[in-house]
Amino acid sequence: MTTSLADVATSNATLRTFLHGLPGVDRVGADQRAAMLGTRSIKTTAKAQAIDLAIGMVDLTTLEGADTPGKVRAMCAKALHPDPADPSVPRVAAVCVYPDLVAEAATALKGTGVKVASVATAFPSGRSSLDVKVADTGFAVAAGADEIDMVIDRGAFLAGDYVKVFEEIVAIKAACGAAHLKVILETGELSTYDNVRRASWLAMLAGGDFIKTSTGKVQPAATLPVTLIMLEAVRDFLAVSGRKVGVKPAGGIRTTKDAIKMLVLVNETVGEGWLSPDWFRLGASTLLNDLLMQRQKMATGRYAGPDYFTLD
Amino acid sequence: MFEYAPAPESRDVVDIRPSYGLFIDGEWVDSQGGDLHKTVNPASEEVLAEVAWATEADVDRAVSAARKAFGVWSALPGSERAKYLFRIARIIQERSRELAVLESLDNGKPIRESRDVDLPLVAAHFFYYAGWADKLEYAGYGAGPRPLGVAGQVIPWNFPLLMLAWKIAPALACGNTVVLKPAETTPLTALLFAEICAQADLPPGVVNIVTGAGQTGAALVDHPGVDKVAFTGSTEVGRRIARSVAGSGKKVTLELGGKAANIVFEDAALDQAVEGIVNGIFFNQGHVCCAGSRLLVQESIETELLDALKRRLGTLRLGDPLDKNTDIGAINSAAQLAKIRELSDLGEAEGAERWSPACSLPDKGFWFPPTIFTGVAQSHRIAREEVFGPVLSVLTFRTPAEAVEKANNTPFGLSAGVWTEKGARILWMASRLRAGVVWANTFNRFDPTSPFGGYKESGYGREGGRHGLEAYLDV
Secondary structure (H helix, E strand, O other), rough: HHHHHHHHOOHHHHHHHHHHOOOOOHHHHHHHHHHHHHOOOOOOHHHHHHHHHHHHHHHEOOOOOOOOOHHHHHHHHHHHOOOOOOOOOOOOOEEEOOOHHHHHHHHHHHHOOOOOEEOOOOOOOOOOHHHHHHHHOOOHHOOOEEEEEEOOOOOHOOOHHHHHHHHHHHHHHHOOOOOOEEEEHHHHHHHOOHHHHHHHHHHHHHOOOOOOOOOOOOOOOOOOOHHHHHHHHHHHHHHHHHOOOOOEEEEEOHHHHHHHHHHHHEEEHHHHHHOOOOOOOOOOOOOHHHHHHHHHHHHHHOOOOHHOOOOO | OOOOOEEEOHHHHHHOOOEOOEEEEOOEEEOOOOOOEEEEEOOOOEEEEEEEEEHHHHHHHHHHHHHHHHHHHHOOOOHHHHHHHHHHHHHHHHHHHHHHHHHHHHHHOOOHHHHHHHHHHHHHHHHHHHOOOHHHOOOOOOOOOOOOOOEEEEEEOOOOOHHHHHHHHHHHHHOOEEEOOOOOOOOOOHHHHHHHHHHOOOOOOOEEEEEOOOOHHHHHHHHOOEEEEEOOOOOHHHHHHHHHHHOOEEEEEEEEOOOOEEEEEOOOHHHHHHHHHHHHHHHHOOOOOOOOOOOEEEEHHHHHHHHHHHHHHHOOOOOOOOOOOOOOOOOOOOHHHHHHHHHHHHHHHHEEEOOOOOOOOOOOOOOOOEEEEEEEOOOOOOOOOOOOOOEEEEEEEHHHHHHHOOOOOOOOOOEEEEEEHHHHHHHHHHHHOOOOOOEEEOOOOOOOOOEOOOOOHEEEEEEEEOOHOOOOOOO
């Protein structure tokens, strides 16, 4: 990052001037563009390629109060062998769990290349002190998390206290150490597309490695237009700062069609450079089985019943 | 690399006959002495069908049939006429895939556009004017407004079925009967529409379709039995029509050429402005009379905007119009391609800088890559003449006043676009731009409720909306 960009975060006044100076987003136009890209028809070889790409980008997620070590172990097994009958199916990118289950996942996935991601910072609301959030992050990292999915303080953002949001991200990034930091904007609570663009820039300026749409606990979550705006943000940020940031839509992506629309969005907005699990992830739980079902349909020409895909 | 596999829409949904006669008085008839001419798929030069070019005698027969039907049709209560129009609208929706495929085959436009833009608008126009048929008393033209009689309608090749809908729907709603001549390069959807009229049990003679070229059109426009002339096409032909009907008492509406300014201010929503520029000039290969063919960009963001625009053009997909992922289809005819080439070469010769993204053109058919000219001045011919192709001229301005001055400095006045996040500036600009349509933060958006038409050499009269009724009523 250049010095000049870092300087914008010195006060609320400078941050506001910078963030509000970004080009606006016209909601009607953004919705139209996303809808048009949603009409792309991805068939045959392109569909097969997209399905494998999408499987490899999945952050297989369980974020329930009822999560147990057994549930997490089962999900890790699924992450390693999405389709036990077909070893050619790629592994998912990561599993995503609560901090107290990171150790369980890290043990199950040790040496496999599948990453362990953990939500942190008083997920999903983010309503706690910075000390608690830093400790939450440190706990997950110490337990073996490769990636931290933090939430921003939406209340501070909406109140215009951009410095608070910025400094929290900086502090969490420091607590991450070598772990990658994904910054969840919770776009459903930010509400306007202008806010989504500003929050994206704020997160990138503060050092986030990824920007992520949603916790999955708030609707709407990962819509196409919101993902489009975040992709435009990482594209423009790279041009200005020279630093490349990844994007993770999460929440509400349930079908192969949804996933392929996301890949089309990436392909036609930021291009191939982002079409890899290093730079684009899909936060989802039920999506994986639909991808597997479509994959098998491509190979055999027939749909198998839901009982032919494992529920873990 | 994520390559999209071919995703062609099936041609099997449409049945093209080897040859077509004329649709007169509810029947298919052979032309009296007219030759058959081939209509081709501009994307492959494949012959699709042979179509008769109607003679003066054919036109006379069609006008007589329309005259005879006028008595019956105009005497029907508006609510009865509405039933026919609603029925036609529903059949269009039911057969929309067939119509869209045929439109793309004959015209060269991408199936995505014929499917998602043309056909929904065609149906919407019939639904909209069906709604007016029994409410004409309340349209603001006094009690019991009367139809004009027989309407002679001549339409262009860029939106064959949509232009047909713009002409036929209001004419029938008001109680007129019509003789319509589609363009010689794109007659097929109008002929399929004739079938739909028969399917809807429309009384014979209410809609007559005569195919042919300029001579057929002239015979129709000049026919003494025609009470109303409606034309969409070039300013050159429009001028000829205005001359030929002068003093005849015929009511005329002309929708002609354009050279619209798409004005982007430095505070515009940039990503959406780029989309709007692309949609403004590359929609339908730029074969749009209201195309945003002159980009006026505030000089302070010229570099940034052009970089973004060029990056975006790199993602446009040119090729088979029937492929569902195609953004840019074929140029409609060899003649039009020659004209686009000529004006583009001229632009280069005049000193403007020409740029196109890397894209390979198919070997067969008529193709032209999306093209941008930068460093264009008002004095260049590419900034003044209508190219009617995928060619954008980029000019700059410094202040809102200069933007208005440059935008209005054209013999045309059909449309304009304004891109800014400031509401007050939109209104300030819109009240000063001499153009029939001013789009704010969007471009090339159409709706049957909205009147459309031009200032100056872009023609006169309005189509669409309540205003569009006036052209077909004796008021």
